[in-house]
Amino acid sequence: MGPRKLPHLTWLRAFEASARHLSFTNAAQELNLTQAAISKQVKLLEHHLRAPLFERKPRSLVLTKVGAAYLPKIRDGFERLAAGTEEVFGLRQSEVLTVRAPVGYSVNWIAPRLAGFFDRHPDTEVRLVSSVWGEQFDNERFDLDIQYGTGKWSGYKTDRLTWEVIKPVCAPCLLGGENALRTPDDLARQRLLHVLGYEEGWADWLRYANVTEINSGQGLQFDTSLLAFEFASRGGGVALARSSMLGVEIERGRLVSPFEIEAPLQEAFFLISPEGGFEHPDAHKFRDWLIETAESDPENRRNREAQRA
Numbered sequence: 001m002g003p004r005k006l007p008h009l010t011w012l013r014a015f016e017a018s019a020r021h022l023s024f025t026n027a028a029q030e031l032n033l034t035q036a037a038i039s040k041q042v043k044l045l046e047h048h049l050r051a052p053l054f055e056r057k058p059r060s061l062v063l064t065k066v067g068a069a070y071l072p073k074i075r076d077g078f079e080r081l082a083a084g085t086e087e088v089f090g091l092r093q094s095e096v097l098t099v100r101a102p103v104g105y106s107v108n109w110i111a112p113r114l115a116g117f118f119d120r121h122p123d124t125e126v127r128l129v130s131s132v133w134g135e136q137f138d139n140e141r142f143d144l145d146i147q148y149g150t151g152k153w154s155g156y157k158t159d160r161l162t163w164e165v166i167k168p169v170c171a172p173c174l175l176g177g178e179n180a181l182r183t184p185d186d187l188a189r190q191r192l193l194h195v196l197g198y199e200e201g202w203a204d205w206l207r208y209a210n211v212t213e214i215n216s217g218q219g220l221q222f223d224t225s226l227l228a229f230e231f232a233s234r235g236g237g238v239a240l241a242r243s244s245m246l247g248v249e250i251e252r253g254r255l256v257s258p259f260e261i262e263a264p265l266q267e268a269f270f271l272i273s274p275e276g277g278f279e280h281p282d283a284h285k286f287r288d289w290l291i292e293t294a295e296s297d298p299e300n301r302r303n304r305e306a307q308r309a
Helices: 009-021 024-031 035-049 065-094 103-120 184-189 202-208 225-233 247-252 283-296 298-308
Strands: 054-056 061-063 097-102 126-131 144-149 156-160 165-169 192-195 220-222 238-242 268-274
Touching (some): 009 024, 009 035, 009 061, 024 035, 061 065, 097 103, 103 126, 103 225, 165 202, 283 298
Parallel strands (some): 097 144, 192 220
Antiparallel strands (some): 054 061, 165 238
């Protein structure tokens, strides 16, 4: 069986509007066409179907039995088409731009700079959603996603945001007293604080600092950098901080860096988005602002130049 030859959508639209108003004139006003155009489109549909759909009275239209039976089918088809279009395209266009980012990066890097985006785009709304683990990008829930890793996400466009180094940080009180931190070897007397989900951590930093007598696996584990920073700020141990998330803590004086040794990392924060398909109308605004802001960050620029040297 060959493909069915369906009536033109414009004919069906003219019929549905005319049947709803029982008037070619009113249907023409609704569809922004002339009365003659509507009448012609309905006649073409009747010719295609080989059946009259209206009885044309001097001052009104009356549906024939065939027309009355056909009308619910057309309405149902239009409603399904509208619902399907809204489901795939309309909902994302009407929603606020939704950006997901790791909670530590959201709090310590994005939030202090986010006012700059609204200065540039005061009428653009953004919903920032925080995540703990790097779950797979959910296209139905998020428009843009920021994840930590090596930049290899198949099927997604990636833009590198940071160039990271790690270094130990602790509460200021740990710099004095009997067990003061003066050299990396002094870490043997401290509790090491680990953040789950990162491939590079204490073992990498200790190796870079040529420290061999410390068990890199000892200490406490946390699921976010914010928790590790909070515990460290109260003297609970020494955390490893990625440079992109350290600025706020240093400015507030809650954490200090006892050593100057910084270990470069291969991993970084990346902005990811689907390579094809629908993109939120405001996505490019946030992407451009975020990349520009990240590239102009002095710490980020310093790390990038050092690693490229």
